Amino acid sequence: MDAWLIETMRHAGQIALDFFEGTFEVKTKPDGSPVTTADLAVDRFLREQLGQRYPEDCLLSEETEDDPRRSESRRVWIIDPIDGTSYFAARKPEFGVLAALVVDGIAEESVAYFPKMDILLASKRGEGAFVNGRRVRVSPVTGAQAKVACKPGPFQSLNTAPQVIKNNALEVFRVITGETEGCVVQTSPSTGEHDYAWASIAIEEAGGRMTDTNNEALRYNKPIRKMPPVLICSNRLVHDTILAGVRRLQSST
Template sequence: MPATDLELLCDAARAAGRLALEHRSGDLNVVRKADDSPVTGADLAVDALLRNLLSAARPDYGWLSEETPDDAHRLSRRHVFIVDPIDGTRSYIAGEDTWAHSLAVAEDGEVTAAVVLLPMKDRLYAAARGRGATRNGMPLRASDAAALTGARVLATKPSLDARHWPRGVPDVRRSHRPSIAYRLGLVAEGRYDGMFTFRPSWEWDIAAGSLIAAEAGARASDGTGSALRFNNPHPQSDGIVAASPGIWQEIVARQGTDRAQRPA
């Protein structure tokens, strides 16, 4: 049995990647959820695999996953697995390579171990609280960019709508990736100066990536600048911002008069 939660998550993510790749060779069995988002047979198979592997190793941990009906029993647990079996299902269906597995452990509301794996890119981001972040075992360092103007950011077009920016829409160089977990990994490795979304964000999309970005030196918060907390009764945050410290400060400052003072 893996000695640490991080080792456990790495092993489980690799197993998930193998299974997801196997499913690509057959019928994807795509159906629509109530919110019209797609789910495939691979999403469900990976979810079942991860729950079996992780819960067997840590039976006292709670479980929160996009593809498992929520159980309030997790709220009584100090530790909880927070999992997105496939983040970027549309990318997976389209045959692209930017989908990911996102796995995290939260203790008393704070993420302590995290893994994001992109199987088709053979790219594994990992972090443990206080121990830094890595990509395929090599240390990561986030950007040290200090100015939002001209910064390289990952965001959807609606995230740059004027209604989100009462102090003026920033002039940035925008790119996008379908997987939020992958976006956070790219911030962690310094390829982008920041990422943000102001839509409500599910915990399974952001838990792993937020720790990886933070351990690489970025600041990560919800969309208002408030600290992220996990394993909530309703498992969503008020968006997410992750960026180099100077850019993070400017993003949240543009959202209102006092948000830049809130803890990240």
Template sequence: MPVPETTPAEDLDLLIAAARTAGTIAQQHFRANPEIWQKGDESPVTEADIAIDRVLRTDLLAARPGYGWLSEETEDDAERLDDDRVFILDPIDGTRAFIDGQDSYAHALAVAEHGRVIAGVVYLPEKDKLYAAARDLGATLNGQPIRASAQRSEAGAQLLATKPTMKEAHWPGGIPPVKRVYRPSLAYRMALVAEGHFDGMATFRPTWEWDIAAGAILIEESGGIVTDGHGRDLRFNRRHPQADGVLTASPGLHAALLGRRRTA
């Protein structure tokens, strides 16, 4: 469908309100023994995930009836491929952390237009941290501007990554001499890179769009570089909504890390 006459800033305001609604619902279930099911891929889903997905789908599509919908907790519909703009969201990113009572779960919401994210929000209600960005308008944390790290050297850099990500097989040019750190939510990891709290983030597993769409625009608008695991541009609202990993860092550090990903 044709793109409605709304700006990225207007979409961002809508996403911020929706993220806060998601946070209110999540907190009603957090540390309250929510009902849990196992999905076909053996990943868990809770009644909070389902409730947030249902409410946000109703509210967001009512506000933007011409937009498509892609969510981790909604059965995919190929009709979204015909829409110029699409909501891409993970009702709760870090569901296992949510179940375990950890406060680092997040709500990740984005709008993509013709394959590029134009607005995105990552909200951590338990930490009262709301990251937001819109195309060409910069990125913020709780309303204050944020910038990605200016780190250029691998030495001394802090890279958010799982232990398997740092195996030799992923780095033909040698494992980079960085300090590995970890946080449960992928969206939160990307937000922390946008904030400049860490210098980069890497994952080389196939990565769902709903986990990375909001984080991608946060990083781009904060001055960082974000690509797939092989240095290619990320595109969204694809038929199979997965990226081939994610590599993000400050410009100089990203180039150095990418160089180690390639064979001579």
């Protein structure tokens, strides 16, 4: 694991936490989503730190203008200064600081830090996924015992989880750590690569899968940085079953 990246993300999380426990301003972006002074402060910090350490790499952030060099760069850092800004603005703890390194369109390492809960997930290709230093793996459960989380909506009938979390990042986190066996994520028009690059490598290193409804693995650093409308995350063992259910419901509407 990259100790420097882990420490940097902890520092970024502390910046967010200082605002969370103090004061901050909330504004509305052109797409209707909220942004706070904390988002911008964390964005500045991560840009400075990553820029100094990896000056040749490009950076893609939710909160700043796109870098025109990005399409030609093999290495791109994709960051979300505060994931779950609406939770942050409401002073709820379900927010995180996310960063992932993408090489040739594939996520290779990431850190997701949820500072109010003091949960840090670090993942790197070939090294595993670790939560607060403890290696985590997806659940081996399959069949009728599998817990699959689906929010209210078109795929709600697939839900078998006793509890569904509103924050998509934390729902994916539950699959990575083996608390649930799968989830179906419906993205919004404002959902971008910054929301899920961290999760792609984390779920793989924990032994699971995350795909679109074509059963294709997710690629990043695309010209248009939006995500597919539906994502499926699982422990691999129940992936085909969830995918079949999603396709069945899509075809019936």
